[in-house]
Amino acid sequence: MIVARPKSFEDIKRYVGNRKKVAIVGCGGCVTVRPVGGQKQVQELAALLRLWAKKEALTRGSQPLTIEEETILRQCEPEFINSLEGRFKDCEAIISLACGVGVQCLADKFPELEVFPGVDAVFMGATIEPGLYWERCVGCGNCIIGETGGLCPVSRCAKSLLNGPCGGSLGGHCEVSPETPCVWQLIYERMEQRGNLGALDRIMPIKDWSVRPGRLVLEHLRVEKKES
Amino acid sequence: MDEEKTAKPSAEVQETSRLKSGSNLERLLKEGKFVVTAELGPPRGAARETVERKANILRGYADAFNITDCQTSVVRMSSIASGVILLEMGLEPVIQMTCRDRNRIGLQSDLLGAAALGMKNLLCLTGDHPKFGDHPGAKPVFDLDSIQLLSVVKAMRDEKRLQSGTKIEVEPRFFLGAAENPFADPFAFRARRLAKKIEAGAEFIQTQIVYNVERFAQWMTAVRAMGLHKKAFILAGVTPLKSLGMARYMKNNVPGLEVPDEIIARMEKKKSKTEGIDICLEIIEKLRKIEGVAGIHIMAVEWEEVVPQLVERASLLPRPTPSISAVPTC
Known part of the structure; x- marks a missing residue:
């Protein structure tokens, strides 16, 4: 399994910047097992960003922030990625919570959009217990x-x-x-x-x-x- | 020097001294002399004068001078460049080369250059992890490890081929060395690992700093049991303690270095440099008595000034001149 860890909120804020609308796309694969990029984390990150945007309305040039949330079964499979056809039309950027493979599949599907990684994939490991993974390969x-x-x-x-x-x-x-x-x-x-x-x-x-x-x-x- | 060139070695010496490099260090060891090597740390900057100053302090007090290769992963003047300065001053360098910063292409290229510049002694090291240095975010290379580096250089020298198999016309003639830490774990594997280094090509060994002589002697027992002291020359590492702070730092912060409490207590009691020197002299005295120890390697980190009196008080002066010819016979 690919083990990833979330990027810092500072990084995510930098990605969002003054944008008006972004999408956060989770993945139901490895990053859901080690919960850093599943549906729940998409919701949490969206909530945090909304709060931040509200608080920072002035510094963000009074831009309201709309966030589209989505989680697909696996971002590393083009078939599931294709199910997103036609989505994110008015989004300016996508934050993917998948590993680097998923981020790139998503970026290939939406070449006109900026796609940012919301997590750092660090290794391929064994699941020992929730929250504990052994780095192995x-x-x-x-x-x-x-x-x-x-x-x-x-x-x-x-x-x-x-x-x-x-x-x-x-x-x-x-x-x-x-x-x-x-x-x-x-x-x-x-x-x-x-x-x-x-x-x-x-x-x-x-x-x-x-x-x-x-x-x-x-x-x-x-x-x-x-x-x- | 003239005398050296004309001196005829005895048949026995000739037999046992198939010279690989003809370096001063190699000749003395093969003549059975108890050798002294000393470490010279290049500066963090481009000051040629610093290398010259340290070399002038050490001149005449050791048979060859190890130049570190960005020790503890801190950027310093390059080992080969500093070695050139030493050669120009008439001193014999031991070039240290780590696998940390160069892949097999860089290593072989630099070593061909070092040989062309007249370097004859090479210490092959894996190198410290960049985490310990001043650029902890550096990408560590470690394309080869020290054992593999030894085998690569040995093949360059003895088989005239690069690691790729490509033939070379002129081979680099190095006297090959390796390091070993008798104090690291697993202890039982340490002599076996030394055997691997010797099998790969190491002809001399410079050990980690010895403070715990008993433990070192235990390791030497294992080394002798495997007959390794007859296959390579073992030089025991020593470092005089400058202060109590340094003793504590060595004990607590340098991985793989054992400083017995007794030595800390002595440094605490006297709190002086002279006590550190006395301790070092006692260690040297004990090391000389251990069968299979062919010399000592003094690493007086940023304290080169102490080396002359250490060598003198240890009755290791004057340093001998080799009697056998410097022409490699291999």
Whole structure:
């Protein structure tokens, strides 16, 4: 699941500026599970913006603010995006509460409108309990988890180290952020449990980073090419 | 210098000294001399004079001089550029190169340049995370890690090829070094990780600062058990404490650095620089007695002035001149 966090209200206010009418579009996918971009958050954000617009009527040049609210099942699927056909005609901007994928699908559908992200997508994670998500994957496109005990050092080590913990692994924690467990400590412990510490003596070869963040060919173009 | 060129090494020395770089540091270590290296931190600015001033203080008190590569992720004059100043002054630099700011293209390019400029010693490091420095929002690179960097440079030198496989005509001849922190976790993995660095190409090791000699000795026991002290020269890191504040800072703020309470207590009692120097001398004395320690690496952070008296009082003067020829034999 894609985990996102809301942008600050300061950012949102800046997006709205002196505009008279904007739309806020939520997404029923990942951002509803981690509730930052679902129907309820659309309502809340709209309410906050209306209050702000009223209070700041003078600084906004006495512009009233109208907000159109909408939430679709998933912003990352063109079929659902297409259901918005003909909407937002007199809006000047759209704030999308979906991840970056959803924001771009929406922007493609409404190229004449400014589309702003209302959340920051931060990682692909596992849902542990409401409000708690484990960061687990950055979609690097070259998975090596099979050699690191089922734990990913690319997404979970601050330096994405492939050959063991750096000199800043202390008491099981990362020097960069003491709350973060050192993934190499975890890998070490798991390998020790499995009686396979020898696997960590192998020098991990240099990684091919050309998929991400290199992006030689966007993955969808690669697939399209194969199909044609 | 003339004497050096004509000196004929014995057959035994020749056998054990297949020189990779012919650097002063490499020759002394391979002759079995107890070496001293000292760190020189480049300035935060373009002042050539600062490098010269520090180099003049250190001249004659160490066999080679490590130039840090934007240590703790703070922008400073580049290691290679500072190294050129040292070379011009007749001092031998150890270039430090981190994977934090350059990808494999930048690393290889800079190292080819460093070799062309006459640098012979290279310390390969992963590097601190940018979070700790003066530009915490910088995009960290870490395309390679220190172990992979070692293997890349070794292949450039020994196989005359770049990481891509492309052949090069003139190889960079570096004496390759790595760092290791004997105090970080998991402790049991630290000697194994050193083995990986040596397998990747490290010929000398400079360790994290040692204050807890007992723990360091434990690590050295594991190192010797694996025979690693015979595969690479291990230089133990030391830093004299300037003040009680510094001792506390080292203990509480520097990750992976262990300062025993006993040392804090001593600094509290005397509250003087001389106590810090005395402690450092005692540590050096203990380190020299540990089997497999081939030298010391003095990191007197922004306190280069203390190095001469440390080296002198540790009876490590005069620094030796290598007897074997500087021509690489590999």
